[in-house]
Amino acid sequence: MEQAIRNTLKDYNLRSTSCREDILGTFLNKEVALSHGDIEDSLGERFDRVTIYRTLKTFLEKGLIHKVLDDEGIRYALCKDNCSEQDHHHDHIHFKCVECGQTNCLANVHIPSVQLPDGYQASEVNLLIQGRCPACT
Ligand SMILES: [Zn+2]
Ligand SMILES: [Zn+2]
Ligand SMILES: [Zn+2]
Numbered sequence: 001m002e003q004a005i006r007n008t009l010k011d012y013n014l015r016s017t018s019c020r021e022d023i024l025g026t027f028l029n030k031e032v033a034l035s036h037g038d039i040e041d042s043l044g045e046r047f048d049r050v051t052i053y054r055t056l057k058t059f060l061e062k063g064l065i066h067k068v069l070d071d072e073g074i075r076y077a078l079c080k081d082n083c084s085e086q087d088h089h090h091d092h093i094h095f096k097c098v099e100c101g102q103t104n105c106l107a108n109v110h111i112p113s114v115q116l117p118d119g120y121q122a123s124e125v126n127l128l129i130q131g132r133c134p135a136c137t
Contacts, residue, residue, distance in 0.1 A: 001025065012062045012084075019055050024064070033068040033075035033094065033103040057082040069126045070103050071095050077105050094128045099136035101134045103128075 005024050009016050026042050027034065039052055047055075051081070056076060059065045063083030068075040091111045096103040101132075111127045 004028075006063075012064055014058065014062060014064075017055075019051050020058075022046070023052065023055050023059070027065065027076075027078045031078075033070075033077040033105070035073060035075045038075075046087050061085060062091070066090050067126075068103055068105070068128075070094065070128050070129070075103055077103075080105070080107055091125065094126070096128055096130045096134055096135065097133035099132050100128055102133065104133070 001062075002021070002025075005021050005028070006016050007021055008024060014020060022043055023039060026039055030038075030042075036049075036052065036056065039056070040049065043052070056065070059074070060067065062085050063079055065076045066079050066083070066088070068077050077094075079090070083091075092112055093106045093109045094103055095106050106129075111125055112127070114122075116122060
């Protein structure tokens with residue numbers, strides 16, 4: 001696991017630091033979208049807020065994780081389609097379970113294309129569906 005984490009960081013041209021390794025490890029372990037608070041909770045007191053914030057920002061820029069917007073704010077999830085710094089686009093739907101509160105990427109369910117009025121240019125599209133996940137139905 002640790003070696004896999006280091007290799008992933010290396011693939012994304014990121015120097016290995018304990019904070020980067022631990023945060024990436026947390027994403028790999030949980031497999032759901034995580035908020036800043038979730039990550040803080042799971043890492044305990046080892047890193048301060050700013051270090052975690054910077055690490056998330058770096059991961060976002062490099063294409064390792066993407067933003068997941070839900071009704072409680074911003075969460076982050078691992079990119080599973082080999083994103084890179086240059087090519088980091090997502091058009092899949094996110095699903096939030098109202099029962100267990102977990103938010104997941106539905107990587108194979110694409111957001112339908114939306115026709116915008118003249119003059120509007122989309123740079124990011126988010127779609128969240130709320131309901132019950134398979135574990136809670
Ligand atoms: Zn991505
Ligand atoms: Zn659920
Ligand atoms: Zn996603």
